Every structure is written in structure tokens, then in C-alpha cells.
Amino acid sequence: MNRLTVCVRSPDLRSRLRAAALLMQTELREIQLEDLLSRRPLPDHWIAVDSPVDELVNLIDRLKAEGRDPATQIIRFIDQPWQTYVYHDIPIFASIVVPADPLSTVQILEKLAKTQPFSLQLGQSGSFTEPDADNPFHADVVRSPGMRRAVQQLTRLKNLTVDTVLLGPTGAGKDTAARWLHQQSRCTGQFVHVNCAALPENLFEAELFGVSAGAYTGASKDRPGKLELAHQGTLYLDEIDSLSLPCQAKLLTALQYRGATRLGGNHYVESECRVIASTKVDFRALIDAGRFREDLYFRLHVSQVQLPALRDRLEDIVPLYSNFLNLFTQRYQCSAPVLTAELADQLLSHAWPGNVRELQACAQRHVIGLDTGPDGLPAAHEQAPLSFKERVSAFELALIQQALKRHQGCAKSASAELGLPLHALYYRLRRYELEFNPSGRSDGTSPSEIALK
Numbered sequence: 001m002n003r004l005t006v007c008v009r010s011p012d013l014r015s016r017l018r019a020a021a022l023l024m025q026t027e028l029r030e031i032q033l034e035d036l037l038s039r040r041p042l043p044d045h046w047i048a049v050d051s052p053v054d055e056l057v058n059l060i061d062r063l064k065a066e067g068r069d070p071a072t073q074i075i076r077f078i079d080q081p082w083q084t085y086v087y088h089d090i091p092i093f094a095s096i097v098v099p100a101d102p103l104s105t106v107q108i109l110e111k112l113a114k115t116q117p118f119s120l121q122l123g124q125s126g127s128f129t130e131p132d133a134d135n136p137f138h139a140d141v142v143r144s145p146g147m148r149r150a151v152q153q154l155t156r157l158k159n160l161t162v163d164t165v166l167l168g169p170t171g172a173g174k175d176t177a178a179r180w181l182h183q184q185s186r187c188t189g190q191f192v193h194v195n196c197a198a199l200p201e202n203l204f205e206a207e208l209f210g211v212s213a214g215a216y217t218g219a220s221k222d223r224p225g226k227l228e229l230a231h232q233g234t235l236y237l238d239e240i241d242s243l244s245l246p247c248q249a250k251l252l253t254a255l256q257y258r259g260a261t262r263l264g265g266n267h268y269v270e271s272e273c274r275v276i277a278s279t280k281v282d283f284r285a286l287i288d289a290g291r292f293r294e295d296l297y298f299r300l301h302v303s304q305v306q307l308p309a310l311r312d313r314l315e316d317i318v319p320l321y322s323n324f325l326n327l328f329t330q331r332y333q334c335s336a337p338v339l340t341a342e343l344a345d346q347l348l349s350h351a352w353p354g355n356v357r358e359l360q361a362c363a364q365r366h367v368i369g370l371d372t373g374p375d376g377l378p379a380a381h382e383q384a385p386l387s388f389k390e391r392v393s394a395f396e397l398a399l400i401q402q403a404l405k406r407h408q409g410c411a412k413s414a415s416a417e418l419g420l421p422l423h424a425l426y427y428r429l430r431r432y433e434l435e436f437n438p439s440g441r442s443d444g445t446s447p448s449e450i451a452l453k
């Protein structure tokens with residue numbers, strides 16, 4: 001940002017902006033709004049104002065009269081976050097609550113310089129958009145530059161069956177991105193998820209390459225491996241960095257030739273699949289530490305997409321949260337909680353170490369009405385209390401989800417643990433739209449493939 005025109009009345013804010021401009025080496029021009037409006041034409045860089053709405057409207061009208069879009073130019077400083085809500089439909093670039101000091105003013109202005117016009121649209125139902133469970137990367141929830149870059153790369157990759165590495169911290173959406181890539185591709189095969197961190201070294205070959213009948217005591221029939229199951233589809237190697245070096249060597253050979261021989265068999269089975277691998281850690285550091293094979297890294301690293309941490313996706317937090325509120329409200333069939341400006345502020349200032357997963361859980365707690373205090377947002381916000389029936393349903397759902405998770409999605413075992421007749425469990429599974437595996441793992445899928453909604 002090279003220039004900033006400032007029309008602010010508050011001496012305090014003016015001095016903060018002056019200091020911020022000095023820090024940013026930005027040329028700052030101070031002027032009264034009335035004087036600015038008499039100029040022709042208006043400046044073409046950002047105009048910072050703290051004017052009341054009726055005066056602001058004059059500026060908006062003037063910009064429009066000059067054939068310009070006020071939503072690309074005006075930054076309004078406000079005292080209270082709720083003012084964004086009240087005037088959310090005025091077309092301005094951003095509404096910013098007056099920052100505490102020049103340094104945070106610099107940070108905000110620098111972030112704005114890299115972003116698209118936005119304004120927090122808060123409403124009674126907290127609703128930004130209709131929930132779009134089918135497209136986690138809908139434009140409404142992808143506003144931050146980092147995530148837009150990631151989605152652009154994913155979009156470019158979706159129809160190319162090239163191997164891909166997904167990088168990002170826990171809960172940032174690597175699994176979601178891998179499934180999205182698979183769904184968007186023209187693959188006819190299935191999406192096969194292998195959680196490398198949960199795969200013991202001695203089971204690696206059997207799980208990945210399969211087993212021939214008689215390979216060992218108890219192997220009574222042929223069992224396909226994950227690589228084979230992923231034929232014409234996607235093999236997703238989650239947390240690939242957890243594999244031991246000997247397993248990495250076997251994987252490299254299998255990926256090189258896109259096939260393997262089942263354990264105890266002589267038959268070579270080919271698999272034409274796309275491989276997506278994910279990791280939370282920096283590959284370079286692992287390679288340097290001798291914990292990851294460089295040749296495997298180069299084999300996989302045809303393309304790479306970095307999914308940013310949620311704290312670096314400030315613009316996405318409120319829309320995502322709003323979508324989750326809508327989603328859980330529909331799932332639990334209860335009334336929508338209020339997304340207040342105060343809560344939006346808290347969401348934006350939280351560090352989100354658990355990223356989208358944490359945000360999602362937070363929205364879920366909000367909908368259920370479990371206020372867990374300062375760190376487990378949201379606490380003590382105005383919201384419509386859930387009815388007794390809604391709370392009981394939410395509790396029941398949580399019990400069933402946990403039991404299914406403990407039993408790898410197997411409905412039979414979960415029903416036994418819960419002491420709930422199988423037909424009664426099925427009834428609830430349908431009611432809560434939970435996915436499950438009726439007969440355990442006999443179909444060759446792994447627990448991780450059975451997604452619990």
C-alpha cells in the first residue's frame with residue numbers, strides 16, 4: 001500500500017494511523033470528509049473513515065457517481081463490532097474495530113492489502129450461506145489468499161491423475177482435500193484410505209499388497225491389498241511420514257511399478273491408481289534427519305498442495321463457522337444459535353491449534369448448547385436454549401458416534417457395547433444419517449474408510 005487518505009475525527013485513531021503509516025512507509029493524507037467530497041475526482045487509493053453512516057453514504061454515492069466501486073476502496077473504522085452487523089449491507093471494503101495500537105493497525109492494514117473486499121455479515125441465524133456439505137471448498141468459505149491458492153491448485157489437479165502430496169497441520173483439511181480430489185476426478189474406482197500411523201510394520205505388506213490363501217496359519221482365503229482395491233481410483237496414504245524406512249522401500253517399489261505380489265502368492269497384481277500422500281511435518285527436515293527416503297519423496301512429489309493453518313485463514317473463519325452452525329442445526333433439528341459480533345471477534349482472535357476440526361467441534365458444542373468456557377468457545381453467548389428433547393438427542397448421538405468409532409464403524413459390535421438392540425441402533429443410525437458398516441470389516445475396508453459423519 002503506497003497511499004492512504006484518512007478522514008477520521010477521532011484524534012486517537014488519527015495518531016495511530018499516522019504511526020502505522022510511518023511503520024509501513026505509506027504516504028498518508030489527512031483531510032476532512034467534507035473537503036474530500038468537494039474534490040474532483042476522489043483519490044483512487046484506500047480511504048479510511050470513522051464517519052457516521054449518513055456521512056459515509058455521501059462518500060459512497062460520490063464514488064458511484066464517478067463510476068467506481070466503493071467496496072474496493074473504503075475502510076471504515078468502528079468502535080463496536082456490532083456496528084458491522086447493523087450496517088452490514090453498505091458496500092465498503094471492510095469494517096474494522098479500532099485497533100489497540102499502531103502495530104496491530106499495521107498488521108490489519110497489511111492483511112487487508114492482500115485480501116478481497118469483505119465485511120462480517122452477521123445475522124440472527126448467523127447464516128452466511130446455505131450449508132454446502134458436498135463442496136467443502138465452496139467460494140463462500142474460501143476467501144483467504146492462502147486457501148484460495150490451495151483450492152486453485154487442487155482445481156488444476158482434479159482431472160490429472162498425478163501423484164500429489166498434501167501438506168498442512170492437523171485438522172487443516174488434508175483428508176477433506178484428498179476426498180474432494182477423488183470425487184472431482186473422473187476415476188471410476190474407489191477411494192482407499194490408509195492411515196500409515198496406525199499401520200504396524202509387520203502388517204504393512206499384508207494390508208497394502210494383500211494376502212494369498214494359505215500364506216500363513218489362519219489365512220484361509222485370498223484378501224486383496226489396499227493398492228489393489230484402489231485400482232482405477234485413489235490410494236490415500238495419510239501420515240506417510242510415519243512409515244518405517246523398510247516399509248518406505250517396499251512402498252517405493254510398488255509405486256514405481258504400480259503393482260505388487262500378494263503375501264504368499266506368485267501372482268503380480270497391477271493397480272492403476274492415483275496416489276495422494278499427506279503429512280503434517282516438513283519432508284525436508286525428515287529427509288535430512290534420515291527418517292524419510294528421498295527417492296520416495298521425489299516419486300510422490302509430482303505435485304504438492306499446502307493447506308494453511310486456520311489462524312492464517314482469518315477471512316474464512318466466520319463463514320466456515322456459520323456453515324457448521326447451519327449444518328449441525330439441521331442435523332440435530334434444533335433452533336439456530338445466534339452468531340453475535342462478540343463471538344465473531346472471539347473466533348477471529350482464537351489461535352485454533354486444532355484448525356478446522358476444532359472450529360467444527362466448537363460450532364457443534366454451540367449448537368448443542370454446551371458452553372465450555374474461555375478456551376472451548378463459545379461461552380456465555382446469547383443463544384436460544386435447546387429444548388430437553390434436543391439435548392437428549394445430541395447426547396444420544398454422541399454416545400453412538402463414540403461407540404461406532406471404538407468398533408471401527410461396526411454396527412453389531414456397537415449395539416452390543418451400548419446394550420441397544422441392533423434394530424433400535426439401525427433406527428437411530430438412519431435418523432442421525434450416520435454411516436456404518438453392518439458386518440464389520442469383512443469387505444476388506446479399513447476402519448478409516450468408514451467415515452463417521
Ligand SMILES: Nc1ncnc2c1ncn2[C@@H]1O[C@H](COP(=O)(O)OP(=O)(O)OP(=O)(O)O)[C@@H](O)[C@H]1O
Nearest residue numbers: 136137169170171172173174175176177356357360
Ligand atoms: N473446507 C472444509 N469444509 C468443511 N469441513 C471441513 C473443511 N476442511 C476440514 N473440514 C472438517 O474438519 C475436520 C478435519 O479435517 P481433515 O480430517 O480433512 O483434516 P486433516 O488435515 O486430514 O487432519 P489430520 O492431519 O489430523 O488427519 C473434518 O471433520 C472435516 O470434515
